[in-house]
Each structure stands twice: as C-alpha cells, then as structure tokens.
Amino acid sequence: MQLTRQSEYAIRTMLELSMLPEGEFMQSRTIAARQELPEQFLNKTVQILARSGLVETRRGMQGGIRLTVKPGEITIADVVAAVEGKIALNPCLADGYHCANQPACRVHGILKRAQAAMLAELGKETFAELAGEDENRITS
Amino acid sequence: MQLTRQSEYAIRTMLELSMLPEGEFMQSRTIAARQELPEQFLNKTVQILARSGLVETRRGMQGGIRLTVKPGEITIADVVAAVEGKIALNPCLADGYHCANQPACRVHGILKRAQAAMLAELGKETFAELAGEDENRITS
C-alpha cells in the first residue's frame, strides 16, 4: 500500500527536469547529486521514463535527460503509472482480471471509488505547478 | 501500491462475520470454505484481527470467531489498518518519519491529500452497510 522508492525517485527526477528551461538537458549525475539518489538505480528509472515517452535522453558529452512533455501536461499520477504500471488498489481493479464474485461484491465498488479519489488528487496538480514557487506551503 | 491478499482476506472475513446474528461465532473452516481462502493462512489473519481488537476467538468445540465491534462502527479502512498497519502512501506520511526536504516538498502535500481522499472513501461505508443488501449494485 505504498509507492515504491523508484516511483518517488521518478517523481523527483521529473520535478528536477521541470525546473529546467524548456528543451534543456540535465545529466543523471546532477539529478542524483541534487536529489541524493543512487545514480545507477536512477539511470534504470530514467530508462523506464524514457520508454514511457515522458523524457528523452542523449548520450555523450553535453548529453543528459530532458522532458518530452510539457510540465503543464503531466502529473504525479502519470509518473507513477509509468513506473509501476497502471495503478490498481486490488487485482480486481486491474484490466483483464476477473474475480468470480465481482458482480455482487460490494467491496469492489468501494475500492474502486477509493482508487478513483486517490488518482483524482494525484492528477490535480501538474509538474508546472509543482515546480513553481517553493514557498507558501502548508508544512505538515 | 496494492492491498495485500491478507488485507482482502481480512475484509472478506469481517464481512462474513458481519452477516452473523450479533454475538454468534463462526468457525474459521467455515469462513475459509465460504470465501475460498487458505485456511491456515486465514487463521494467522484472524490472529491479527483479534490482537487489533476487531474480533475475538474461542477455542474448542462450539468455538470460532466473532466480532467484538458493531458492524455499524467499522469500515474497510479500519480493517486494512489493522492488517497492514497504519496506511501511508509514502514513508514521509508515516508517523515519526522525517525527510530532510519535507517542509518545502510539494510532493508531500499531494501525496498526503491523495491518501486522505482514499481513506475517506474507504471509511465511508460501514460493514453493516456492506453486509446489507447484496443486490442493486453498480456492476463495474
């Protein structure tokens, strides 16, 4: 019932990239250092983001990672889905899964609504907003 | 990002017990059979529920498991919390954890709201309501 570390790393990476001028690259070393993430593991994570089409990478000198989407058009929900696959609070909420007593199951409906509510919140703020002002936050 | 099987088993067990006349026992074999759950594993799960004060057990003939709470006073949120511990979408949402950049972290706030929204839905219907009528549900 928790995000994986990898999802968090991905979110913080996307946040870092969202703060860059559009089209600019940032290197994974830099991201790792700034966010204090394990560099090699971050590389793997970036590969996932790249395959999902959220970022693109360039090798060699002057290389690095940059967004292929506009910060205003993606949310934490998108990043988590990219890293962990489509979110499903329970197997019966995943595509293609079928539970025998699902039609009558009242638990199913509740879980479904809970998941929808969670996703709605995760999808409310875009990275553009997240990367914006850092102050005037509610602390806790 | 998913409930454990054990949580689901616990929910379905509580649901089964909620349908019993107040104060009555049901045996774990019966629950396991009716809900098609692995019996021994269910026993472990029941122990957790018992330690959390949601059910009480009696050994020996005529023994079994019964609720120690009123079905109208507990929700899925309570059961999941009992089995998995207090829900925290991310380590920084758990009690006592401290992340260095938490005060300024805007991700934290979003995760917190997402979690709150999810818990609100999970806490909306009590087991009394869940155990009530089985029909007139939205199927998908």
Place this chain on the structure above:
DNA sequence: AGTAATAAGATGATATTTATCCTGTTTGTG
C-alpha cells in the same frame, strides 16, 4: 582518438508476501 554520457544485461542482497507444517493450548462433551 579520446572522453563523457546513457543503455543494457547480469547479478545479488534484502525484504515482503503468501503460505504450510507441526506442536501446543483451550474448551466443550460424553
């Protein structure tokens, strides 16, 4: 050519999940 950067595959250390087995303990019944 050389260097800086990501890609990709293999491997592994841990932790969690999902059980099962065996033995103990409690309790009602005859």
Place this chain on the structure above:
DNA sequence: CACAAACAGGATAAATATCATCTTATTACT
C-alpha cells in the same frame, strides 16, 4: 477424565518484489 474440536504460535519455505550494483556496450561530442 479422556477425547475431540477448534484456535495459537513458532518454524520454515517458496515465490515474488524491491532496491540496488557491476560490468560492458553504445553513442556523441571535441
């Protein structure tokens, strides 16, 4: 009291997921 029924609890284990790290490419700029 002996027995059987039912849960309790500890040990064990298989499967899977998580969180990496190591090594060897491959790509691209200079």
